[in-house]
Amino acid sequence: MPYGRPTLVQRSLFFSIDGAVSAAVNGKDLSSTHPFWQDAEKTALNEDSTKELSEFVFKSANRFRSHEVCEGVEDFREVWKTAEDAEIDYNRFHEPRFKVTCRSTECLTLVPSLKVKRCSYCQSVWRLLSKRSATREGDAQTPERKKAYKYLNTPQKTKRMKQISKDMKRLRASNERLKRKV
Ligand SMILES: [Zn+2]
Numbered sequence: 001m002p003y004g005r006p007t008l009v010q011r012s013l014f015f016s017i018d019g020a021v022s023a024a025v026n027g028k029d030l031s032s033t034h035p036f037w038q039d040a041e042k043t044a045l046n047e048d049s050t051k052e053l054s055e056f057v058f059k060s061a062n063r064f065r066s067h068e069v070c071e072g073v074e075d076f077r078e079v080w081k082t083a084e085d086a087e088i089d090y091n092r093f094h095e096p097r098f099k100v101t102c103r104s105t106e107c108l109t110l111v112p113s114l115k116v117k118r119c120s121y122c123q124s125v126w127r128l129l130s131k132r133s134a135t136r137e138g139d140a141q142t143p144e145r146k147k148a149y150k151y152l153n154t155p156q157k158t159k160r161m162k163q164i165s166k167d168m169k170r171l172r173a174s175n176e177r178l179k180r181k182v
Contacts, residue, residue: 010093013064015057019044023064025109026093036067036110067110069095070119072103076129079136086125102129 013023019042023030030036040060043053072089073080080088080102089101104121111119118126152160 010095011064013061015053015060017045019053021060025069026095028109030109034108034110035112036063067112068114068116069097070103070107070109070111070122071098071117072101072107072122073118073126073129074098074101075126076133077102079129079132082132083125083129 009024009027011023011025013021015021021037021040021042022032023036041056043049043056045053073086080086083102085105086102087105089098089103091098091100102125104119104125106121108119108121111117147156149157149160
């Protein structure tokens with residue numbers, strides 16, 4: 001059998017005889033500071049530690065299985081591109097929890113259970129996107145003529161400038177007429 005770690009599998013958990021343990025989810029290594037490791041105690045394999053180590057492997061594998069992949073943010077698709085520290089995940093590993101999602105570039109990948117939708121980093125992205133989406137909706141409801149110049153897009157700005165210069169001409173003309181009358 002070839003030696004080495006298979007990559008690009010949904011989930012894998014590795015134990016080495018020196019007690020080091022690591023995990024990968026959807027081809028991405030789980031960071032060594034991930035909360036998943038908080039109770040993990042390094043146990044090297046030796047004559048006295050076989051029972052302890054096998055218990056640790058069993059416990060870790062069970063915990064790993066009960067964890068779920070973070071859902072990221074499936075809502076607010078219209079503003080996904082505005083999130084600076086997020087990326088689109090096209091779900092090439094066919095995770096059942098989401099189809100296509102937007103997740104933080106610092107996404108923790110795993111969350112402790114089915115009840116937790118997304119990790120803390122993706123939750124921040126969710127808050128940001130929900131605010132931006134609400135602002136955009138509010139914006140869409142404001143008629144163009146009432147919007148401040150800086151909130152207009154380029155064609156709207158051109159149109160506004162033309163309107164202003166038309167208004168100025170009209171004002172000047174009526175001003176001239178008034179002057180003549182006086
Ligand atoms: Zn996440």
